[in-house]
Amino acid sequence: MPRPIAARIQPDAIRHNLQLAKQTASGSRAFAVIKANGYGHGIERIYPALAGADGIALLDLDEAVRVRELGWTKPLLLLEGVFEPADVELAIAHRLTVAVHCDEQLDLLAAARPESSRGPVDIQLKMNSGMNRLGFRPHAYRAAWERARALPSVGAIGLMTHFANADDGQIDWQLDTFDAAVQDLPGEQSVSNSAGVLWHPRAHRDWVRPGTILYGASPTGVARHVAGIGLRAAMTLTSRIIGVQTLAPQETIGYGRTFEADRPMRVGVVACGYADGYPRHARSGTPIVVDGVRTRVVGRVSMDMLTVDLTPCPQAGIGSSVELWGDQVSVDEVAEASGTIGYELMCALARRVPVVVADDTEHARATQAQGESVAA
Numbered sequence: 001m002p003r004p005i006a007a008r009i010q011p012d013a014i015r016h017n018l019q020l021a022k023q024t025a026s027g028s029r030a031f032a033v034i035k036a037n038g039y040g041h042g043i044e045r046i047y048p049a050l051a052g053a054d055g056i057a058l059l060d061l062d063e064a065v066r067v068r069e070l071g072w073t074k075p076l077l078l079l080e081g082v083f084e085p086a087d088v089e090l091a092i093a094h095r096l097t098v099a100v101h102c103d104e105q106l107d108l109l110a111a112a113r114p115e116s117s118r119g120p121v122d123i124q125l126k127m128n129s130g131m132n133r134l135g136f137r138p139h140a141y142r143a144a145w146e147r148a149r150a151l152p153s154v155g156a157i158g159l160m161t162h163f164a165n166a167d168d169g170q171i172d173w174q175l176d177t178f179d180a181a182v183q184d185l186p187g188e189q190s191v192s193n194s195a196g197v198l199w200h201p202r203a204h205r206d207w208v209r210p211g212t213i214l215y216g217a218s219p220t221g222v223a224r225h226v227a228g229i230g231l232r233a234a235m236t237l238t239s240r241i242i243g244v245q246t247l248a249p250q251e252t253i254g255y256g257r258t259f260e261a262d263r264p265m266r267v268g269v270v271a272c273g274y275a276d277g278y279p280r281h282a283r284s285g286t287p288i289v290v291d292g293v294r295t296r297v298v299g300r301v302s303m304d305m306l307t308v309d310l311t312p313c314p315q316a317g318i319g320s321s322v323e324l325w326g327d328q329v330s331v332d333e334v335a336e337a338s339g340t341i342g343y344e345l346m347c348a349l350a351r352r353v354p355v356v357v358a359d360d361t362e363h364a365r366a367t368q369a370q371g372e373s374v375a376a
C-alpha cells in the first residue's frame with residue numbers, strides 16, 4: 001500500500017485558464033509558458049490542454065524537443081536561447097525560435113554551419129529594459145538588431161523584453177524604455193508575462209507570454225489579487241490522515257514544540273511533509289482542508305508528516321481526506337503563509353509524489369470525434 005498522498009493534475013483547468021488569458025489579451029497571440037516541466041505539472045500531462053495556444057515557450061532544449069515529438073507544429077520559443085554550437089543545430093532541426101540576449105549568442109548564430117542551414121532561425125531579440133537579468137541594453141539594442149538582420153542564419157526577428165514588477169503595477173518605466181528603443185524597428189513584439197496579461201492592456205502587443213495563471217496561481221503570489229478572475233487550480237495535492245492525537249492544554253506537538261494547545265484538542269497527522277514538496281516554512285495557521293472543512297496546520301512541518309487542528313471537523317479521523325492545496329485552498333494561500341509564491345510550491349512538487357491526471361473531458365471528446373471521423 002503506497003502512502004496516501006497524490007497530486008491530481010487537471011488539464012481542463014489549464015485549458016480554461018488559457019482561454020481566459022486569451023480573452024483578456026484578445027488582440028494578441030499567446031505563448032503558453034511551460035518551463036520547469038510545466039511549472040511542475042508535467043509537460044506530457046498538460047500538453048493536450050495547450051492546443052489553443054498560438055505558441056509554447058520554455059527553457060530547456062530537451063523539453064522543446066519533447067514538445068516537438070508530441071506533435072507541436074506551431075512556434076516554440078526557447079526563452080534563454082542557445083548556450084553552445086550544438087544547440088543551434090538542434091534549434092534549426094526542430095524549428096525553434098530562440099531568444100537572443102547577448103552578443104555571444106549572435107556569435108553562435110553567425111557561426112552556424114551552412115550545411116545545417118535547413119532554414120534560418122527565427123529569433124526574439126531580448127532587451128534589458130530594467131530587469132537587469134538578460135538582454136541588450138536599450139542603447140545597444142538597435143546595433144544588435146542590425147547585426148542579427150545581416151546574419152543569413154537569422155530569420156524573423158521579434159522584439160522582446162521582460163518586466164521586473166508587472167505584479168505591483170509598475171511597468172511604464174520599462175515599457176517606455178522599450179518603446180523608445182524599438183521605435184520604427186519592424187518585428188512582432190512580446191513583453192507581457194501573466195501579470196502583464198491581467199493588468200496591463202498597454203503591454204499586450206503582438207504576443208503575450210502567460211505562465212503562472214495557466215496553472216491557476218497568482219502572479220503576485222497573493223491569492224486575493226486573482227479573486228474573482230475565474231482561474232482554476234490545475235494541481236491539487238491531497239493526502240489522508242494517518243494518525244490522531246488528543247492533546248491536553250499546554251501539551252505541544254512536533255519538532256521544536258512550536259505549537260502549544262491552549263485547550264483540549266484533537267490533532268490529525270497528515271501523510272505529507274517537506275520531502276513531498278510541502279513548504280517547511282508553513283506557519284501554524286496555514287489553511288488546509290480536512291473532509292471538506294477548512295482548518296489549519298499546527299506545529300512544524302516535518303519531512304514526511306504535518307499536523308492539523310481537527311477542532312472544526314470533529315468527525316474526522318484516520319483515513320479522512322486532506323487537501324493541501326488545489327480547488328479548495330489555493331496554492332497561493334499556502335505560499336503566502338510560508339513566505340513564498342505559488343510558483344515555487346508547484347515547481348517543487350517532489351518526485352516521490354504519485355501524480356494522477358484527471359479526466360480530460362474535452363480532450364477525450366476531441367479524440368473520440370477524431371476517431372469517429374476516421375471511422376466514417
Ligand SMILES: *Cc1c(COP(=O)(O)O)cnc(C)c1O
Pocket residue numbers: 033035079162192193194195209210211212213219
Ligand atoms: C517565466 C517567464 C514568463 C511567464 O511568467 P509568469 O509570471 O509565470 O506568467 C514570461 N516570460 C519570460 C521571459 C519568462 O521567463
